[in-house]
Amino acid sequence: MKKENSNKLRENADTGTVRAKKHLGQHFLKDEVIAEKIGDTLSMQGYKNVLEIGPGMGVLTKYLINKDVDVIAMDLDTESIAYLEEKYPNKNLKILEADFLKYDLSQLFGEAQFGITGNFPYNISTQIVFKMLEWKEQIPEFTGMFQKEVAERICEKEGSKAYGILSVLAQAFYDAEYLFTVPPTVFNPPPKVDSGVLRLRRKENFAIACSEKMLYKVVKTAFQQRRKTLRNSLKSFNLSDKIKEDAIFGQRPEQLSVSQFIALTQKLENDAISTHR
Template sequence: MSKPVRAKKHLGQHFLHDETIAKKISNTLTLNGYNHVLEIGPGMGVLTKYLIHKEIDVLAMDLDTESIAYLQEEYPEDNLQIIEADFLKTELNNLFNNKPFAIIGNFPYNISTQIVFKTLEHRNSIPEFSGMFQKEVAKRICEKEGSKTYGILSVLTQAFYDAEYLFTVKPGVFNPPPKVDSGVLRLIRKDNFSLPCDEALFFKVVKTSFQQRRKTLRNSLKTFNLSEKLKEDSIFGKRPEQLSVSQFITLTQKIENDAISTHK
């Protein structure tokens, strides 16, 4: 039996020790249309042990040398590959030879939003994503328009994925316990996940809108050099949190068409 791994503060490690919750998280993946799974931050393998009993190939990725050594000793299974790497710096397309894969994990809270943004960049390869976040971050990702916590992360994620908040996890089931509740969510990529507008412009419109979320879009989007005629459109009298994802797509289309007609 290997010596337990010490949780390291600088890596944001909080090791889950509740087997029931670990099993529940491992079962959040539907395993539809893929058989490769990337687990981020496996720690001592509380989630890994349930994943490797499914008919999938698991790649466990951790930055912690101590965790890597522990996993290699404890889990010699053929369908598990363990690598020491930084997810945020890894070229994801090389991991599974361009085959689709899901992401799962009890994510380090200090990089969890960056993990989501990187997933969105690689949405063509990632049909599904599930795992544990700080509760307020998980809630924000799944939030709908009209809420004060609805923002950039909510809109960009929900443009490409159906986001569902699944359940809350209390601090006491971790070692060491975090100071906040945790939340588990699942993202399932939409059947049609290409947008009917310029996607780079869509990202820019969403980010610029929420950077001054208290202002109306007429004011926050001034840098787009909108025509006077377009600025009269009623949508520009709204604040960003009032717009649904589909309305942000419509807004992007309007700005796109305005730029084309202005430059004729």
């Protein structure tokens, strides 16, 4: 039975067809111009390795392997893997059947720096960003296509209702830029929403002046009750009476810039130390 499945996959590769699978959130990009534009979003500055997540039928892969870089195309879909192996037997391309969210990224390029790009499945796109942030020491640049509202949210600044957890945590370490919008008509099958392409470039000095773990906790706790002032939404941090008097606690989370969230986290860390003395 396994051999029959393997033969069927090879036949699909030969005929140039891969069936889009709904449970994998697949929408195959078919527009060559847009694929090339996404490929060009990577500057390749400071790295010579690229990971493409969710290559599908390789429309973006084709442009990546023409650059002076080593490319790993990672996909969960066995059918896509078979198609890519048949169509792109390229010396600077490694095709890997794996789940990005579960994969140990140190196995990809060792300790070398690498960029990430892709036409990301909508159903796991935010999880992809959170995992990328865990590996930021090795990832100077991250670009790709998301559902438009998610891409906008990641790049949004304070003062907007779209500004939230993803915005703050991504922009704490990266400069975020929304690049362009992509209509549903350039996909097969077409999604029901527009897509957006963004670029995250790691800051030159991306060390922050507080505990990363604490920053994540503060940001997530604050935005879970985004309509409340920080004085109320951060009650679980056991704020001292003195720190509650700080004007910042009278604000709502969407009013704080990324640097203010870092400063807030420092205040909470110092308050916890002084309270337990």
